[in-house]
Amino acid sequence: MTNIAIVGTGQTAHARRRLDVSQAGLAREAVMEALADAGLTMADIDSVVVASGPAMFGAVNQPEKWLVDALGARFKPVVRVTSGGGTGLAGALAAMNQIKGGVAKRVLVVAYDKLSEGALQASISTLYDPFWGREFAVGIMGFSAAYWRARMDRLGHTEEAAAMVAVKNRANSMLNPKAHVKKEVTVEEVLASKPLCWPIKVLDVPPISDGACAVILAAEGDAEAITSTPAWIRGMAYYSEADNAAHRSMLQSEPLKIAAAKVYRASGVTNPRRQFDVAEVQEPYTCFELSYYEGLGLCPEGGAAELIASGATQMTGDIPVNPSGGCMGANPIGATALIRLAEAAMQVTGKAGAHQIQGAELGLVQAGGGWANLRGVAVVGSTKD
Amino acid sequence: MVAATSRNVAVVGSAQTQLKAAWSDRQHVDLISEAVARALLGTGLRIEDVDFVIDSGSDFLDGRSISNCGFLGAMGAHHKEESRVEEDGLWSALYGATKIASGSASVGLIVAYSKSSESDPNDYWTSLAEPFTQRPVGLDQNAVAGLFAQRYLTRFGVPASALRAVTHRAWAAADGNTFVDATLEMLQDEYWSQEIASPLRRSDMARPVDGAVAVLLASKDVARQIGGSPVWVTGMGSAIDQHFIAARDGATLPAAAAAASAAYRMAGASGASDFDIVEVSAGSTAGELMVLEALGMAEPGKAIDLYADGASPGLNPSGGALPADVVMASGLVRLHEVAAQLGGRSDHAPQGARRGLAHASGGLGMQNHCVITLETS
Amino acid sequence: MTNNATSTRETMGSMTSRLSMPYTLTAGKAMGTFLAELGAQRIIGSRCAACATVRVPAQDFCGDCGAETGELVAVPSTGELTGWTVTERGILAFVLLDGTDVPLLHRIVDTDVSSLVLGARVSARWAAEPAGNVMDITGFAIDAESTVGALAPTNELLAPIEQLAYRMELTYEHSYGHFYGSLFDSVKNDRRIRGIRCPSCRNVLLPPRGFCDVCFVPTKDWIDIPDTGTVQACSVVHIEFVGQRMTPPYVYAEIVLDGTATRLIHSVGGLSAEEARSGIVKPGSRVKAVWSDRATGSLADIEYFQVIDGSA
């Protein structure tokens, strides 16, 4: 099978509110940076995949139809893949298939959300079936807090352990020029912060951001001609789980495990903790990062609290997780998954600047969305295999 | 470019629910499951053989965000790879075909549906317009169809009355299609006289209906195992025009032409005349003429000639999207129709047809277009 | 469908759902300037730096070629009618303003339909009280006397309008369908909760549905379900947000009713926030429905669930 590489990445200056650009202008900003990174222009791009969160976030239905002018994509194939918070990775997967399937050589993926423009929790609450629980919904915060509470009892994912995730990711954000939340916190401050949906407290929650990310993919042969530092995609998958299937366990995410198993098989990963040099995971709340440690096999089930406490996932640890700061530094929901992929690509090509993990060669990416029932995993490397 | 998709991916099954004005006693999930279960019938494939699901639906029409999330079980997507393409299902089919052609999967299920009867379809259409200058002045799907129809008719000197032939033919075909609830008797006087967006009347506008459609795509190996007469995907293309409707030509559809030429190139086709069946989705009668011209079936301004009595038996044998437009799914219905007609699974197939073309449009004033071509061995 | 429903009174048609959400939308620099300048009865267009196309409203990017806008230009408020359509919502038109290359989409006002001809001269009509949006031009009217204007350079432009308040109102009539219809009809009239069994995995699914999500086979037998169950997960909601349906604090709970294998989403009530956090309700807690006096045929017919003895 054809190997696919990331040949350019770009991100906007993420912010709580960008008043200088429209949704379309925001997406363009990331695209221009990715094109410049790859040394390409839109004329070199065969096809565009737009990924963004639910259209109700921004009051524009099928926003790619508006974005096309800002992307300079007239008369090109433009399609939008939407899959909640993980949509950027789902979009990248669609782009990979376009290249491997022979309908495009170079595909631009652009993911964005401009969350300052809408009523976020009200919007996300419409995820719920109007007949089944929507009136109790708090976006997915009530749900996420509930299953964290359950994992506390069963897997030892304590409030302290989650607070350490907040402390780590906020500290890492200080080194990331694209992150807009620049404030370090302590475990005590997180624990004492205001409960929103207990056990989720305000410092367990990432910011609400305006931001976009763009990634350009190309096939083996072409990729090396475009850049001397391609980041090779060793595997990528995006799995789902029926939201109210019988005996759905939310203690461990089944679709995450299935996706990880498939991608690890494709990329020859048998010992994730040892083989990966760096991981970028999409943590909509601190508690999810703990859960992903286990789902991704970075530690055994029930071992997440110990893993974070050991310091192994710190910048200086043996498996740094979210050197970018993750969602804690910037959280434009629809873009966050693609940001994780771009950050991992930057790491394995030595382009991460102040938050570079020295010598990183193999990176793990995780993303997800919906009702914790859409889960994607990718592996990127500095070499093809 | 290497056309890895060409003749490496087959439509091995497809089905639709009946398309009707309002499925008021059924939920989305009911329609979806019916289409999926029927698509599997007779293929020998079971849901566990399906590697992935790509689906098309609209959060705005469904009244829920990330609406695929709630319909995964009904689509048979539980613990499978799944993605939502928020555009007509023909784009989902294009995605699915690339996934199989890439060698990363063997069997894919493509699903598209909507129940526009549950909301005011205008809300769906107006929310497609950027909200600062086009939406506030009252732009909707009818207005853009009227503005473009006026351009088309005046530029090419086609009288508005000529459009009656397009309506009549579409509804007559739908009358013979048991999966569409439209009948010629429904074309009452008010259909012909009620002005919706001059020069267009109610009879000129696509009629929104509820329904679901499912298409099973498979690799060459799986298609051969299933046997019968597989219908191969030979070409695919899509292209989008700019957003602001006043900046588009209006009387021609260059994005549709670009999508078609990409598909023809991949299929090694010389043009529209290579195809025995052409199923297109358009928002209005005048729009349908523009689509046919963009596909190369007629010179600009001349597509009306295709509607002469007895001409073009392969044009929209199902009736097309005018009598029954399932928003988000009309293009995938066209693919199902072409595959069923070529594969001997349809009672309204033109005789001896071997090659077919399915077309989808999306967006206000048909901003976006997709073309997939098929062929039997 | 092949489901063998027991006989039910299917009185349930559809449920109305209204989504009403506020937005603050940003138009970007060029269009924001266009909107601001309308308040001063000036029309601003943009000239593409690459292809020189002049379009109005001013745009940050050129839809033709994708280049960034080079300069903003002052556009006359007169032009030529290049298209129109009469709709239920009024007359929409393409107006090619003098000196521009791309028409403006707007409305025709103060004009008899019969006087509309392609190529007619038109001029803008302005709102008496500008509101800072595109309707500060109420529309265009036939103006045979208008002279042909020309583009002019802009100077001292007003600052762009940065945010427009917008509200999206969407109304739905969601069909209950056979399965929710049967369930909520029983809930409403008989205070009976009914699930459905998958013939393959034998799990009882609530809400009832046509196909088992896991087995993808049609479900079969309706099963009466008690109004007691076990909390699978719960959290205490303190946050307040726009569009919230319940008043915090409340306990968000996912409950598995006895005999079922799926989640019912509701609240556990009769507790203070302190009690809720104290561990009185937690995963494994046994709960029972407290029925409301209302009979709405929805989950609201259960007021809340209360903790009962026998927690797991």
Ligand SMILES: [Zn+2]
């Ligand atoms: Zn230009």
Ligand SMILES: [Zn+2]
């Ligand atoms: Zn089952």
